[in-house]
Amino acid sequence: MQRRAHPALIAFAVLTFLFLIGPLVIIVGAALSDTSYLTFPPQGLTLHWFQNVFExxxxxxxxxxxxxxxxxxxxxxxxxxxxxxxxxxxxxxxxxxxxxxxxxxxxxxxxxxxxxxxxxxxxxxxxxxxxxxxxxxxxxxxxxxxxxxxxxxxxxxxxxxxxxxxxxxxxxxxxxxxxxxxxxxxxxxxxxxxxxxxxxxxxxxxxxxxxxxxxxxxxxxxxxxxxxxxxxxxxxxxxxxxxxxxxxxxxxxxxxxxxxxx
Amino acid sequence: MSPRLQAWLLAIPATLLVAVFLGLPVLSTFATTIGTDGSPLSNYSAYFESRFRMTVLWRTMEVALITTLVSVAVGFPTAWIVAKSPGRLKSILIIAAVFPLLTGVVVRSFAWLVILGRNGILNEFLQKVGLTAEPLSMLYTQGSVIIAMIYLFVPLMILTLVGVLEGIPEDLTDAAASLGATPASTFRQVVLPMAVPGLIVGAVLVFTGSFTSYATPQLLGGERQMMMGTFLYQRAMVTFDWVGASTIAVIMVVVTLATVIAMSRLARRMNPVAG
Structure with a gap:
């Protein structure tokens, strides 16, 4: 069946999965950003915010x-x-x-x-x-x-x-x-x-x-x-x-x- | 000891937990709403006569309905592609759908706070490419709640439908094609009728889930986009109006039950196998 799937349908599914995973990637990026505000893509990488959680x-x-x-x-x-x-x-x-x-x-x-x-x-x-x-x-x-x-x-x-x-x-x-x-x-x-x-x-x-x-x-x-x-x-x-x-x-x-x- | 007695002894602890700590408290919530002055349903007539309270109810219905329809529209084609993918790719796609599903609702709503906020990623992007000079306020609108809700429920829809679509034998679609059906009519006459039970289950889960949600409308809708869940919380824990909160709770239970019953009837009528 996969060879008969319409290209538009495949493109649609790809977009859906980007929509599902994208926001979670953004959170990971924001967590690593060396800024005091939430941003994406991260500016400078730090694990400081993880340390902050435990403080x-x-x-x-x-x-x-x-x-x-x-x-x-x-x-x-x-x-x-x-x-x-x-x-x-x-x-x-x-x-x-x-x-x-x-x-x-x-x-x-x-x-x-x-x-x-x-x-x-x-x-x-x-x-x-x-x-x-x-x-x-x-x-x-x-x-x-x-x-x-x-x-x-x-x-x-x-x-x-x-x-x-x-x-x-x-x-x-x-x-x-x-x-x-x-x-x-x-x-x-x-x-x-x-x-x-x-x-x-x-x-x-x-x-x-x-x-x-x-x-x-x-x-x-x-x-x-x-x-x-x-x-x-x-x-x-x-x-x-x-x-x-x-x-x-x-x-x-x-x-x-x-x-x-x- | 008779088998009947044994069976009951084993089932009693769980039955008691549900009866005592779910049954009784929920019944007590029902009882709280019975009016003391005049008509026993006075609290409900007060609810239905209040413009503000009805706005909340209709808004919640509207958000839940739009969320359900979009989740079906997005989930169905995607689930079809997942179901028809070869083994390894399919596992990866299922993982990609399960991961957000098992990630908490607070985390997933928070992501949209970061994206849609005044200084959020979308505004930053729009300003950078020059589409807007001033940051747009996208949060605390019905649209922001709906987007986050769709995000919340699409994985559930996909996973519900993948199981159903996988169950449609390929022989059937191949037979339809070899008898000259176009892909569109194969879909309409073979795939869709067989997918209806799954669509109904998915739609019920999404509708009742979004109708009774709390965290997402709280974070992305705030006071301005009050929904039944946030309204119930506000009445119970901010204004301490327990009768009002109980009335909202009962309306939520009734809408949930009515949806489940109506949709399972529909499912039975539309089931091609049961005829």
Whole structure:
């Protein structure tokens, strides 16, 4: 087919990809510029702005909070999402059909509505500490990823292997940990890492649940942008792009990036 | 232990998390909007009678609709080229689409702040080539919000469509061509009908995503281009009008659900396989 693709169509696709990648290249250039304002192409090269990121304590602090939250929220979500996905795949007939939709409900409720509702009912209404409310919000945010990606792996798992282990005398819980889990490990790793980056980048939920004392990196970035317009933000953005690259490398190694087109 | 009980025991923690920390809080938001004086829907009639609030709603609809249409127009041909590319090139193109998708919305919106700002790259360029003497103010306009939104959602559209377009067997398009169909009519009569389900999924994701977005309208639209997301935040966290904020939240949920339901009905009706 590729030999029959119209040249105009190819040119169009090239322009689209320039449009997609160009702005990110501009950020990288701006982060390296030896000027106190954002510019592209960079004038003089420096890593000063990267150093600056680690000198601003608000960035350091929120970076740590964001990582803790992304790991904690995803771990919580996986801890309850894996059993749920397993139950859905293994005992499909025993569970009501709507239950599968319950776990992806967070997709249907706009994030910003969830953030606002959590703030109103859980943080203010029930006095749950900010960090706890953030953790719950992020666990809910990533639950659909956990259940779906792990579920996709479980659906292609042959449960007769598990049955074989059990009929040979292996306790059920042990069969789960030594037979089922190792077989769906790629799905768990990919699900974890996709959930991690989703949580790390979240704005709409965190914006309602951060306040004096507790904030996340994206929220801190938004606040910083409203006051300063120097290349420090571009540098933080570049650091976040490195995280994206790492995430993509892990997804490619486990399920393959084409998984994301399915 | 019966298998049914086992299944429930495994599914209960996740079900509880969703029910208690998503279901209840969102229901409480719904309950907050029930009017105490007179009609239970008084908060909604107040919303729909207010000129300013309706402007925000219509603006959000308009931005989301334009974003969706442009994302389809840009994403579809691009996805077609990606789907028909040979192996290695295809992987590179998919990486080029996934990378922006996994990069945060703040970073991607910030890029447009740098490009469109008063002292931004585009103004600098326009002044250098002499197209304008004074820097243009492009930020905080509907156009700037729409451009950044399109930038945000085109990768999602491409990736959704690549999967669908790859699934169209080449035999089909070859058969159409060998029976004398022109490329245009092959596209219209073979490719397009089979791509409709993917187009609908992509359009729903883009429309609901842009309708409920917060960071992009906040950064590129500001107060002047208030959208439902930024309006909700402003009511909740700046003026502490929780009833007003809840009303906005419910309208957002209703629009999202209505879009999903209407479009999945449409998808079922237009599915060539289901007939």
């Amino acid at each position: 601003i304590s608000a960035f350091k602090r929120t970076m740590i909070t964001s990582f803790q939250l992304a790991v904690g929220g995803t771990a919580l979500s996986m801890a309850i999402g894996i059993p749920a996905a397993y139950a859905m795949a293994r005992y499909r007939i025993e569970l009501p059909r709507f239950l599968g939709n319950v776990f992806v409900l967070p997709i249907l409720v706009p994030e910003i509505v969830l953030g606002f509702s959590l703030m109103k009912s859980v943080a203010v209404g029930s006095g749950v500490p900010i960090m706890g409310a953030l953790l719950l919000g992020h666990a809910l945010l990533v639950l659909p990823y956990c259940v779906r990606v792990v579920g996709a792996s479980l659906n292609s798992f042959d449960f007769s292997i598990e049955e074989a282990a059990v009929s040979l005398g292996c306790p059920r819980w042990k069969a789960f940990f030594t037979v089922v889990l190792p077989n769906v490990k790629p799905g768990i790793i990919a699900g974890f890492i996709l959930a991690f980056i989703t949580s790390l980048n979240d704005v709409s939920i965190s914006i309602f649940l951060t306040g004096p004392g507790v904030s996340t990196l994206p929220i801190q970035l938004l606040a910083h942008m409203e006051q300063f317009f120097d290349p420090t933000i571009a540098s933080v953005s570049v650091l976040l792009m490195f995280v994206t690259v790492a995430v993509m490398a892990i997804v490619e190694r486990t399920l393959g990036l084409t998984f994301l087109t399915k």
